[in-house]
Amino acid sequence: MFDLEGKKALITGASGGIGKEIAKVLIKHNAEVCVSGRNLDELNALKELLGEKCYIATCDLSKKDEIIELINKTDELLGHIDIFINNAGITKDNIFLRMSENEWEDVLNVNLNSAFSILKLITKGMIKRRYGRIINISSVVGVTGGAGQANYSASKAGLIGLTKSLSQEVATRNITVNCIAPGFIETPMTEKLDDKRKDAILNSIPMNRIGTPKDLSSAIIFLASKESSYITGQTLHINGGLYTN
Ligand code: NAD
Numbered sequence: 360m361f362d363l364e365g366k367k368a369l370i371t372g373a374s375g376g377i378g379k380e381i382a383k384v385l386i387k388h389n390a391e392v393c394v395s396g397r398n399l400d401e402l403n404a405l406k407e408l409l410g411e412k413c414y415i416a417t418c419d420l421s422k423k424d425e426i427i428e429l430i431n432k433t434d435e436l437l438g439h440i441d442i443f444i445n446n447a448g449i450t451k452d453n454i455f456l457r458m459s460e461n462e463w464e465d466v467l468n469v470n471l472n473s474a475f476s477i478l479k480l481i482t483k484g485m486i487k488r489r490y491g492r493i494i495n496i497s498s499v500v501g502v503t504g505g506a507g508q509a510n511y512s513a514s515k516a517g518l519i520g521l522t523k524s525l526s527q528e529v530a531t532r533n534i535t536v537n538c539i540a541p542g543f544i545e546t547p548m549t550e551k552l553d554d555k556r557k558d559a560i561l562n563s564i565p566m567n568r569i570g571t572p573k574d575l576s577s578a579i580i581f582l583a584s585k586e587s588s589y590i591t592g593q594t595l596h597i598n599g600g601l602y603t604n
Contacts, residue, residue: 361584363390367437368583369429369481370394371420371473372447374401376546377496380572381444381579386412388580390442393433420447420473421465430480440481442492442583445474445518450548452507463510470514474521482529491534492583495522497594499542499602515540519594526592535591537582542598544570565600574599 368385372378373394385392386409393414396402402415414436418429433440448470451462474495485491500508501515519538526536543549543560549569552560561569578595581587596602 361388361580361586363388363442363580363583366390366441366583367439368392368442368444369416369433369437369440370444370446371418371477372396374398374405375446376548377541377544377572377575378444378446379405380576381446382409382413384576384580385442385444385583386410388584390583391437393437393440395429395433396447421468423476426473426476427480430477439484439488441485441488441490443477443481443494444579444583445477445493445495447473448496448498448514448548450508450511452511454507455509458509466510467514467517470511471517471521474518478521478525482525482534485534486529486532489533491529491532492587493522493525493534493536494579494582495519495536495538497522497538497540499540499596499598501538501540502594502596502604503602522594523592530591533588535582535587537587537591538594539575539578539582540594540596540598541575542570542596542601544572544574546572560601563601564598568599570597570599 368390373382374396382394391412395416395418397419406413416432418425451466495518497518498515500512504512522536522538
């Protein structure tokens with residue numbers, strides 16, 4: 360139903376569990392996609408899988424100069440960016456009293472500050488071309504908070520605030536800015552949680568199952584499509600009922 364033919368997308372964290380699925384589904388719907396991440400081997404493997412509509416640009420998002428290079432490289436490969444999926448993210452969990460300055464800064468840098476830097480570089484082009492679809496991957500804990508995740512939940516709440524504000528500034532230019540807030544999704548990020556924590560989370564999900572990256576695909580495609588043109592500034596929760604707002 361949704362056709363992204365002619366549209367050019369950049370996705371960060373594309374070698375991760377959710378990022379890989381987003382790259383696949385964007386290409387399946389005919390977009391050209393620049394997949395970004397830190398690990399060239401993983402990105403090459405992804406390109407092998409996704410074919411000629413997949414382009415590669417490595418970037419460590421904690422480094423501002425690499426972010427500038429990423430956008431230059433993406434422009435070189437794709438010409439411009441219509442769709443930006445801000446997906447890369449990290450956790451460095453710790454109880455607040457033990458959380459170090461580094462644990463705070465590292466998470467805020469990768470999860471939130473890099474979004475600011477990338478959006479500064481790409482929004483002007485979208486405004487000029489009068490088209491854009493920006494999707495920030497937040498998290499349920501950006502709304503609920505989470506013990507041991509002050510850094511992570513602050514970064515994800517920050518993305519929601521950034522989304523709301525930017526959406527208002529660019530709304531007249533046919534640019535939408537939205538968040539997807541996943542609940543608990545099976546990926547390398549959640550693999551590292553111990554079984555006790557996983558069981559506790561599972562027990563709190565009304566659908567009684569942990570999500571998979573595929574559970575996010577249709578929402579991504581919809582928000583990335585021209586058909587979602589009147590939806591902006593929103594946060595769509597995808598969590599099996601774990602949190603309702
Ligand atoms: P993941 O660990 O599989 O993937 C994260 C990706 O981010 C990886 O590709 C990693 O290389 C990349 N990344 C990390 N640090 C980076 C850096 N400095 N520079 C560039 N890339 C970097 O995790 P995932 O579950 O696929 O997470 C994807 C997004 O979804 C994240 O923003 C995460 O916070 C969010 N999220 C995940 C869940 C979940 O349950 N898995 C829930 C809510 C939100």
